[in-house]
Amino acid sequence: MAQKLYYFNFNGFGEAIRYILHYSGQKFEDIRYERKDWPIMEVKDKLPYGQMPLYEEGDRSLNQSMAIARYLASKTGLIPSDPWDQAVLDAIVLDIYDFSNKIKMWFMEQDPGKKEALKKEYVDDNVEFYFSRFEKHLKNNNGHFGGKLYWADFVLVGIVETMNLYFGIEIEKKYPAVQALIEKIRNLPGVKEYIANRKPYSL
Amino acid sequence: MAQKLYYFNFNGFGEAIRYILHYSGQKFEDIRYERKDWPIMEVKDKLPYGQMPLYEEGDRSLNQSMAIARYLASKTGLIPSDPWDQAVLDAIVLDIYDFSNKIKMWFMEQDPGKKEALKKEYVDDNVEFYFSRFEKHLKNNNGHFGGKLYWADFVLVGIVETMNLYFGIEIEKKYPAVQALIEKIRNLPGVKEYIANRKPYSL
Numbered sequence: 431m432a433q434k435l436y437y438f439n440f441n442g443f444g445e446a447i448r449y450i451l452h453y454s455g456q457k458f459e460d461i462r463y464e465r466k467d468w469p470i471m472e473v474k475d476k477l478p479y480g481q482m483p484l485y486e487e488g489d490r491s492l493n494q495s496m497a498i499a500r501y502l503a504s505k506t507g508l509i510p511s512d513p514w515d516q517a518v519l520d521a522i523v524l525d526i527y528d529f530s531n532k533i534k535m536w537f538m539e540q541d542p543g544k545k546e547a548l549k550k551e552y553v554d555d556n557v558e559f560y561f562s563r564f565e566k567h568l569k570n571n572n573g574h575f576g577g578k579l580y581w582a583d584f585v586l587v588g589i590v591e592t593m594n595l596y597f598g599i600e601i602e603k604k605y606p607a608v609q610a611l612i613e614k615i616r617n618l619p620g621v622k623e624y625i626a627n628r629k630p631y632s633l
Numbered sequence: 634m635a636q637k638l639y640y641f642n643f644n645g646f647g648e649a650i651r652y653i654l655h656y657s658g659q660k661f662e663d664i665r666y667e668r669k670d671w672p673i674m675e676v677k678d679k680l681p682y683g684q685m686p687l688y689e690e691g692d693r694s695l696n697q698s699m700a701i702a703r704y705l706a707s708k709t710g711l712i713p714s715d716p717w718d719q720a721v722l723d724a725i726v727l728d729i730y731d732f733s734n735k736i737k738m739w740f741m742e743q744d745p746g747k748k749e750a751l752k753k754e755y756v757d758d759n760v761e762f763y764f765s766r767f768e769k770h771l772k773n774n775n776g777h778f779g780g781k782l783y784w785a786d787f788v789l790v791g792i793v794e795t796m797n798l799y800f801g802i803e804i805e806k807k808y809p810a811v812q813a814l815i816e817k818i819r820n821l822p823g824v825k826e827y828i829a830n831r832k833p834y835s836l
Contacts, residue, residue: 480762517703517707525697
């Protein structure tokens, strides 16, 4: 069944999905649009809620990056079998998204002074709030969010890479367990080859 | 195993969880804090990411309303068995949350003129964008998001009730399938008795 992923030519909420697809060896069409061209109305109008990523499998489609990543994980052994363990990873992914979504205020702020203050708040306070917690969780769980490699690990890496690009930082430098996880994901079979051939993203 | 739910004395992101617990006949301690008293630092500091709802089951706890609702659903037959069908409901719940989260800008705006404009935009445009889609989805699926009663239906009702309270509107009036679903949920065994005994929420 033909698999297609529609997203920007950017990491953002799409990269974790790409990592999972490459790691699990699933052939998919990686359809990318340039952010500077967006919105492309003939594409946007066909999206169920006007937003990417969109995942297609044969004649059916799925929106929402978290739903897509979790679904692909469930097909490829990247999800635990116990409902409680599944829920713990759902919560972590939602926590990672909360962290990520806090940049919206910065993104939308037009005033340069206020924008700089929001960036400082994000980089100084928000990163520490979330990553001190992620670091602790990883240390307590064998370097993974769920004790071994599951989908939430991929989600973290995609978001860290995106935030690093936005703010010119390296979040993982202060958090050794996070850094080790990122290195591990980047060197997974499938992911490693994908990254080696991937062109650098720009803002 | 003792079950506890910690949330505000408010509908918000907690009410769907309460509905699911009452409908499935699970005994739980419904611990509520007044929003005017928040933050209560001795409570907030114990929350893994500083936010409610928090769900406890014996000695383990889970944050994130979506993760909690989905977990409780998985225990009580309120989730489909097929991974694709599960993912479709995950996406719908995330779409409902997106709709809900768009009020954050309104919530945080201090300027009365701008705040009123954001309210108008929300009530006029945002509601129609999302609810025309929800309505269509419900009509195409036997009045439910997943063809029969599943957890996403409860999530919709909790969020509609919250937005109606915030803006003094009745979203469902223009959307008959949404209205029918809300009525159905409110009259479910367990939910009906809970609502009959519930004190009205206020802002």
